[in-house]
Amino acid sequence: GRRQPQPEDDEGGFGSAARRETARGGGAAGSGARPPGAQGLRNHGNTCFMNAVVQCLSNTAPLAEFLALGRYRARGARAEVTHRLAALVRALWSLEYTPRLSAEFQSIVAKHGAQFRGNAQHDALEFLLWLLDRMHEDLGSASPAPGPHAAHQRSAEQSGAGGESFVQSHFQAQYRSSLTCPHCRKQSNTFDPFLCISLPIPVRQTRALNVTLVLQREGGRSLRVGLAVPLLGTAAELRQMVAREGDVPPQQVILAEVSPQGFLRSLDDTEELSTAGQGAPLYALQAPPEAPAGAHPVLLLLCHVAGTGLHRARFGPPLVLRAERGASWAQLQRDVLAPLRGTMRSAVQSTAPQFRIHVAGEPGAYLSPQDMHPLCHAAIDRALQQSPTGGPPHVALTVEWDISTKERLFGSMQQEAVQDADSVRLQQAAHQQHSCTLDECFQLYTKEEQLAPDDAWRCPHCRVPQQGTVQLRLWTLPDILIIHLKRFRQVAQRRHKLSTLVRFPLRGLDMAPHLAPGGGLWQHPLRPPRSCPPDALYDLYAICNHHGSMQGGHYTAYCCNSLDGRWYSYDDSTVEGVREDEVSTRSAYILFYQRRNAIPAWSASSAAR
Ligand SMILES: [Zn+2]
Structure with missing residues (x-):
């Protein structure tokens, strides 16, 4: 495009x-x-x-x-x-x-x-x-124009072949969809024509997810690690993986999405992993050790933020600390500033409020410096009650600074620097360079699947709804076999493109394994008689490629020229020779195969007579 x-x-x-x-x-x-x-x-x-x-x-x-x-x-x-x-x-x-x-x-x-x-x-x-x-x-069902083959064509028409168009006789074949009853094992078949086989691409069961670890022993330093998390897993699994990675107990880990503007949300163990880290970068923060017995500590997750509106930006690392529930504002302010002392330009001597503290997720809920015990706020109670399951109960607080105070104390300090572990690059690469074979796509296409309870079908033999198993198999094969690789997937509201490298043969694709038992016998009068073994070998002659993303995509083609047997790349008006070993790429979208021993209709009809 x-x-x-x-x-x-x-x-x-x-x-x-x-x-x-x-x-x-x-x-x-x-x-x-x-x-x-x-x-x-x-x-x-x-x-x-x-x-x-x-x-x-x-x-x-x-x-x-x-x-x-x-x-x-x-x-x-x-x-x-x-x-x-x-x-x-x-x-x-x-x-x-x-x-x-x-x-x-x-x-x-x-x-x-x-x-x-x-x-x-x-x-x-x-x-x-x-x-x-x-x-x-x-x-x-037009017949060829009158010519040397007209006589053969007439006989073909007499034998009942006149009803097929050129497209049907060359591109069309049938697949069989069979429903098997799990109770009586009886099978019901339906046959449907196709011009193109749409093959699913096996997707990885994991995805690469980066998590920034903030561990107690690292003294506030952040390390981003790359993890291969299960696509269909829950946050509980992520918590376990992070704990193993950081060698800390899982129950000490707080999983949170923290954006450049501030704290977004904490993850609950029961939630699905599919959306984790999509709202904002994911952090795993280790809670500090329990306070001595007798105290009433509350675990706080702090983000320092300066500016408002579009200029609102987080600075310094997100921090986890324990504070006394009954602390005064002055005490709380000391606790909040303590981890940042090393990075401050001047010490804060005054006990006057230097910042505002907002209870994240509670609109308008600010802790008041005038309160004897600011942390005894009702919003803190609510936040603790709603604290997600899995990690330690905590309250996320946003420490809001006005720009001038922030600059005076911290200068131009920005978000914490995060170091990337090797695993970030390795996991990214491992998930990018995923590849599979065309055969694996066919296995997925012909995989037996059980109907969902809601889709139960009424078995004509048992006469009751049954959760039958469905299986697709090819019944006949066309001369021209068009295979569409389903690179575009709809996941929730978003369309994704799979860049999986699908390895397909250029010569000798054997379709026999994908035929249903008993299928593949030509019932077409222009085809060789039934005694002929079905010829299921195919050679590739063209590929339609899709490059780029869903939005700004571009199409090109690789085609093998029938005169010189060489491959050419067609990019609109640009045509270039391309080596045979270069035509198989991650962009391959539609594959065109021709049956190796495809016989033109007119010669087939003469052979059959
Ligand atoms: Zn049955």
């Missing part, structure tokens, strides 16, 4: 010199020149999603032949989308591309697909499926 429309003299990256050379016939073999088909497409304003899909389809050999050689007879003049796509593909392969062709294609797409209007970025998968559906509608 980042590309802007380019000047009118852009030929889609195919320079006129290269074009002349190729036209003479010597270019394809020469260094740097590109064969027909390896030509760029102008970006007409966020049309990279369209360009990447068109390049993948243009390099789908049976489709390109079908469209470019005029083998199709579309249903009347209504088939504008297919006509424009055919004109574009033909131009890419005959070296006659001009930006006008892609502009016309774009406007026809906008005319028939309201969702693709305007200059917003769109999902390439959504566009691909729309385009295939459109072609299916446009082509219907």
